[in-house]
Amino acid sequence: MTTDTYSSLAALEKSTITFSDGPLAILLVEDEVEAQSSLDHMARIGFATIVAMVPEAVPLSPPQGVTMVRVGWRNAAPGAAPAAVNAVARKAPGLWMHYCFNAEYLFFPFCETRTVGEMLAFHTEERRQAMLTYVVDLYTDDPKGDGAADRSQAHLDASGYFAEARLDPANRKHPLDRQLNFFGGLRWRFEEHVPPQRRRIDRIGLFRAAPGVDLHDDHTFSEPEYNTFACPWHHNLTATICSFRAAKAMMRNAGSRDAINTFMWYRSVPFEWHSQQLLDLGLMEPGQWF
Incomplete structure (x- = not known):
């Protein structure tokens, strides 16, 4: 090293x-x-x-x-x-x-037995230069203090995720091609404590560096194709970033900390720290990679 x-x-x-x-x-x-x-x-x-x-x-x-x-x-x-x-x-x-x-962790299909390099080699063969990742909030049943990011007690939401059309800023009636805004998790359930521009859970968490292609503050890129969830002809691989970041922020902000006693709800499940659980919940997909 x-x-x-x-x-x-x-x-x-x-x-x-x-x-x-x-x-x-x-x-x-x-x-x-x-x-x-x-x-x-x-x-x-x-x-x-x-x-x-x-x-x-x-x-x-x-x-x-x-x-x-x-x-x-x-x-x-x-x-x-x-x-x-x-x-x-x-x-x-x-x-x-x-x-x-x-306090964030990338998971991709079959990551327990395959490397990120192997996955990206396949993704490159599919003529993709970026990969959509969903930021899935992790939290504990006792969020006060350091417990908000206790890996041994991590939970996630098993449902409540949805997508909306991403509209062209130049024409608010026209949806952008193969681009969606995704929502769910703590940012959805406690949206009153989250600024609207921070409620999305989609992030282009994997990308190929290229001259003139820049990341923006909203986790999108200056090149529109980088922001797409799939190529035009079939579904592609997606990945997940499992994150305690929202839970940490809500417990450190005075307004939300005093208003939230628990993050748990009837669709909370223990996080198994395994890609198969995320695949089963539909929080990422293998595309054509088997």
């Missing part, structure tokens, strides 16, 4: 570093909560190069066999996350990459 360190995002951007081996993962660390477990999960599913955007005070240990680049970073202003992802993408033209925050 090797580790390179840059004091800031600006220092990374000014450096001569380039990434030539993929796929590559970007971990956006906002605090210490499950930062190490998120990093270890990335290595376990097949990412050999990980760029960790980390506040100085947060400790992280590179997993065995992983090349880690540590960059001083804080998610302190609007646009900080896409700026970090775009900066890395410009250093890695043509490479597949994944980004997520701490």
Whole structure:
């Protein structure tokens, strides 16, 4: 394992570093909560190069066999996350990459026995340059304090997910081709505590870096085809990012913390930390990959 360190995002951007081996993962660390477990999960599913955007005070240990680049970073202003992802993408033209925050975990079909590289090789053969991921909220039955992100007590919603047409901003009566807005989970059940622009659960969590293609703050890309859920001729692979991030935020915000006594409801089920459960619930699909 090797580790390179840059004091800031600006220092990374000014450096001569380039990434030539993929796929590559970007971990956006906002605090210490499950930062190490998120990093270890990335290595376990097949990412050999990980760029960790980390506040100085947060400790992280590179997993065995992983090349880690540590960059001083804080998610302190609007646009900080896409700026970090775009900066890395410009250093890695043509490479597949994944980004997520701490206390988030990427799952894809058959990830227990196949690597992310094998999946993306197939996805590339289908002439796809990006992959839709659903952010599925994780939570515990005792959300107060650190319990909001207890992996041993993780639950998720087994139903309540839905999609709406994504309309063309230039013509609000015209739906965009193969683009949908997806909703569900805590952001749906407790929507009064979530700004409207943060209620969607779709994210293009895997994409191929390309010149002129930038990530936006709403987790969409400047290239419309990147934002599609499938190609025109058949369904494609999708993946899931299982995330404690919404639960953490709701328990740290004074308004929602005092209003929410439990995240549990009649459709809460324990999370099994296995891709088959997510496939069975329809939260991702294998497409033509078997």
